[in-house]
Amino acid sequence: MGVTGHGVTDVVGKGGSFVQTKAGEKPPPTSSLNPNWAQLQAKLKTGTGKPRARPIQSSTANVNHEKSLLGKRKERSDEESSASALAVLTPKNSDCSLTDVVAMDCEMVGVSFQGSKSALGRVSLVNSWGNVVYDEYARPLEYVVDFRSEISGIRPHNLRKAKDFHTVQKDVAQLIKDRILVGHALHHDLKALLLCHPKRCTRDTSHYLPFKNKEGKTRALRDLAKEHLGVEIQRKQHCPIEDARAAMLLYQKYRKEWEKHVKEQRRFSKKQRRRKIAKKQTEKD
Known part of the structure; x- marks a missing residue:
């Protein structure tokens, strides 16, 4: 520190620079900091050399991003599952010959007052491999009040050029004759066709005991297909070909x-008939 004229004093300031102060004023505090460190502090104060702040993504954005990724994966899995489901029902060959076992399913339309009565609208039959051997729309004998399109998939234009009921009935009767007929709740389909089929040649998935629930009640075909075949059917409109294939599978x-269960039932029925006959004979004697 030195004294100059007019009562001004030279004082060494920060960074080694000289600062002049008047007499009686307190000199600014001196610093023992390294000049490089002092320059760095000055830069930090002015914002020069300030490190860039990383943009902060909101938690909402992160969640949405994760959801979109999960959504894409979910969509892919759904598409893959639907593709695998279709593969289950797709026939393994193109043989459309008539086999000893055929599966049948029908779709109904509403006739009579307010469409409350069911009438045949479409019938489909597939062979043992699931290939279609017959698929026809049928024009009912009565006026159609309700096409039930949301479920049956049948629309007015499908029946305009459809075969008449009696022709379809005759065709189906010839196709199922002397063959094992498979289906779900076949009594409804046969009633709509005004046909009957021998019980010994009927394999109904709604009556097969292992397919019933714990209370012994009938389960829906879509539930059986999902549980035993791993395939979803009847998601929207019913397809008789798809349902017939599911029943066949x-x-x-x-x-x-x-078939073992059927044989056991036959044996049991024969025993019961013999007992009844024997009982009648003893009563007569």
């Missing part, structure tokens, strides 16, 4: 046990 999967 259920039968084919458990055919050995099913």
Whole structure:
């Protein structure tokens, strides 16, 4: 520190620079900081050399991003599952010949007052491999009040050029004659066709005991298909070809046990008939 004229004093300031102060004023505090460190502090104060702040993504954006990724994965899995489901019902060959076992399913339309009565609108039959051997729309004998399009998939234009009921009935009767008929709740389909079929030649997935629930009640075909075949059917409109294929696959999967069960029932029925006959003879004697 030195004294100059007019009562001004030279004082060494920050960074080694000289600062002049008047007499009686307190000199600014001196610093023992390294000049480089002092320059860095000055830069930080002015904002020069300030490190860039990373843009902060909101938690909402992160969640949305994760959801979109999960959504894409979910969509892919749904598409893959639907594709695999279709593969289950797709026939393994193109043989459309008539086999000893055929599966049938029908779709109904509403006739009579307010469409409360069901009438045949479409019938489909598939062979043992699931290939279509017959698929026809049928024009009912009565006026159609309700096409039930949301479920049956049948629309007015489908029946305009459809075969008449009696022609379809005759065709189906010839196709199922002397063959094992597979289906779900076949009594409804046969009633709509005004046909009957021998019980010994009927394999109904709604009556097969292992397919019933714990209370012994009938389960829906879509539930059986999902549980035993891993395939979803009847998601929107019903397709008789798809339903017939599902019933056929259920039968084919458990055919050995099913036929064994049928034989046991026949034996039991024969024993009961013999007992009744024997009882009648003893009563007469």
